[in-house]
Amino acid sequence: MAHKTKIQKLRQRQRIETWYPRASDLVLPDVPANERAEVRKILGWLGKFPVHAGTCWQTAQTVASFTQDRRVKYVEGASWNVKQIGAGKYLPLFQHDGECSSDVCACKPLPHAWSLVNGHVVDLLAEFYSWRFGSEYLYLHEPLKVYSAEDLLRVGGVPGNFSLLQKVWMEEHLDRDPENMAAICQHVFKEASESLIREAAVLKSQRKRI
Numbered sequence: 001m002a003h004k005t006k007i008q009k010l011r012q013r014q015r016i017e018t019w020y021p022r023a024s025d026l027v028l029p030d031v032p033a034n035e036r037a038e039v040r041k042i043l044g045w046l047g048k049f050p051v052h053a054g055t056c057w058q059t060a061q062t063v064a065s066f067t068q069d070r071r072v073k074y075v076e077g078a079s080w081n082v083k084q085i086g087a088g089k090y091l092p093l094f095q096h097d098g099e100c101s102s103d104v105c106a107c108k109p110l111p112h113a114w115s116l117v118n119g120h121v122v123d124l125l126a127e128f129y130s131w132r133f134g135s136e137y138l139y140l141h142e143p144l145k146v147y148s149a150e151d152l153l154r155v156g157g158v159p160g161n162f163s164l165l166q167k168v169w170m171e172e173h174l175d176r177d178p179e180n181m182a183a184i185c186q187h188v189f190k191e192a193s194e195s196l197i198r199e200a201a202v203l204k205s206q207r208k209r210i
Contacts, residue, residue: 019051019128027130029138030121039117042069053132056125058161060113063124064149071118074152076165077143078192079112079123084138109193111163111185114141140199142192163188 023040031039045067051059057076064074114123126139145165147155155164166188170176175184186193 013132013134016132017053019131020048021051021124021127021131022047025131026122026124026127028120028122028127030123030141031117032120035118035120039120039122042067042071042117043122051124051128053125053128055161056113057163059124060115061152061164063115063122064147065152068149070148072149073116074113074147074149075116075121075141075143076111076113076145076147076163076189077141078109078189078196079114079126079139079141080109080196082138082140109140109142109196111166111189111193112139112141113163116143116146140196142195142199144189144192165189 023043023046026040026043026046028036028039043063049062049066060074064072112123112125114121114125116122121141123139123141147164163185166181166185169188170184
């Protein structure tokens with residue numbers, strides 16, 4: 001049987017909706033090179049754990065709960081897909097010529113969840129997309145709330161793929177209307193999203209002065 005070319009393998013990956021990464025598969029772009037071995041050791045149990053596209057809340061909650069290591073935490077906040085324009089300098093990857101009228105668009109920060117391992121961001125969904133599409137997707141992350149495994153045990157987590165912060169907001173405001181879900185999620189994470197927008201604006205201003 002003829003061996004598959006790199007392009008054929010990439011095309012095949014793009015159709016995959018579920019990934020079973022090993023710790024050695026992780027690129028860990030937000031972890032310093034000299035600390036990646038320790039992070040991979042902490043996540044050494046990975047291999048049979050499924051990472052499904054579009055399930056950041058469920059994935060990150062499960063990682064924090066199953067790892068059984070206090071150095072692993074669950075984080076909710078906002079993330080933004082960006083491109084690097086220099087050392088420590090980024091711009092949004094997806095931009096429009098004019099103003100974007102959509103509340104939910106990749107040109108803006110989006111509510112997201114990830115793991116904090118030994119103090120460093122580990123984003124399995126971002127890793128999945130990088131592996132799936134053959135490029136290193138870069139994300140800025142802005143945390144809004146960090147949960148330990150004990151916190152998750154106390155609150156019981158959320159069945160399915162759902163934000164803990166959004167669940168609390170909806171319970172406090174007695175709003176469980178499915179049609180309001182997207183708007184509520186954007187509202188809950190507005191502070192983190194705006195923080196990333198301010199950060200990008202500063203970086204863009206610095207770039208213009210260079």
